[in-house]
Amino acid sequence: RKEVEQDPGPFNVPEGATVAFNCTYSNSASQSFFWYRQDCRKEPKLLMSVYSSGNEDGRFTAQLNRASQYISLLIRDSKLSDSATYLCVVNSNASGAGSYQLTFGKGTKLSVIP
Amino acid sequence: GAVVSQHPSWVICKSGTSVKIECRSLDFQATTMFWYRQFPKQSLMLMATSNEGSKATYEQGVEKDKFLINHASLTLSTLTVTSAHPEDSSFYICSAADLLEETQYFGPGTRLLVL
Numbered sequence: 001r002k003e004v005e006q007d008p009g010p011f012n013v014p015e016g017a018t019v020a021f022n023c024t025y026s027n028s029a030s031q032s033f034f035w036y037r038q039d040c041r042k043e044p045k046l047l048m049s050v051y052s053s054g055n056e057d058g059r060f061t062a063q064l065n066r067a068s069q070y071i072s073l074l075i076r077d078s079k080l081s082d083s084a085t086y087l088c089v090v091n092s093n094a095s096g097a098g099s100y101q102l103t104f105g106k107g108t109k110l111s112v113i114p
Numbered sequence: 115g116a117v118v119s120q121h122p123s124w125v126i127c128k129s130g131t132s133v134k135i136e137c138r139s140l141d142f143q144a145t146t147m148f149w150y151r152q153f154p155k156q157s158l159m160l161m162a163t164s165n166e167g168s169k170a171t172y173e174q175g176v177e178k179d180k181f182l183i184n185h186a187s188l189t190l191s192t193l194t195v196t197s198a199h200p201e202d203s204s205f206y207i208c209s210a211a212d213l214l215e216e217t218q219y220f221g222p223g224t225r226l227l228v229l
Contacts, residue, residue: 044158045220091216101148101163102217102218104157106156107157
């Protein structure tokens with residue numbers, strides 16, 4: 001089983017649509033969770049951290065279910081500029097400070113169509 | 115977010131030459147930096163973890179003698195691809211660990227093309 005699995009995609013949605021990305025992780029000791037965004041031929045950029053209580057940043061909402069080892073990202077009212085690959089990322093360091101190794105999912109490509 | 119720079123952004127070289135890539139954290143001290151490689155349409159693959167003042171930790175399958183990593187200061191790590199071959203052509207990305215946010219910030223990447 002892969003450490004971090006995501007919807008294979010790609011997702012092609014019209015402007016204004018709501019789109020959801022799902023992700024599961026295998027290491028139950030994982031401590032921190034993130035969504036990164038990667039534009040074509042660019043480096044990944046942190047979109048948002050994912051907290052146990054769920055968190056929202058404008059049109060973006062992230063949810064975490066530790067029992068199911070499941071993470072989600074919801075984008076509302078999608079814009080053309082949201083087109084990118086969305087990476088589910090897990091920090092599986094269970095030993096506290098000193099190591100912040102991240103494990104990346106393969107990413108789900110989103111294309112928002114006019 | 116934090117700023118990480120990488121240099122050069124593009125490299126085209128002949129087979130057999132060595133290429134050095136620099137990664138700098140510009141506004142924070144990074145005791146730990148990471149080097150990744152990404153082939154087209156593939157996910158980021160961690161190559162090695164670079165710790166300031168000590169030897170790098172390489173992932174399985176990554177040759178430490180081919181990919182030399184030096185992390186001499188809290189703001190600079192370098193990756194040297196020795197005797198590069200066409201199969202080493204890839205997108206190399208570094209990141210620096212932000213201890214407060216427990217995450218990593220990425221440099222803009224270096225595209226390496228070995229002819």
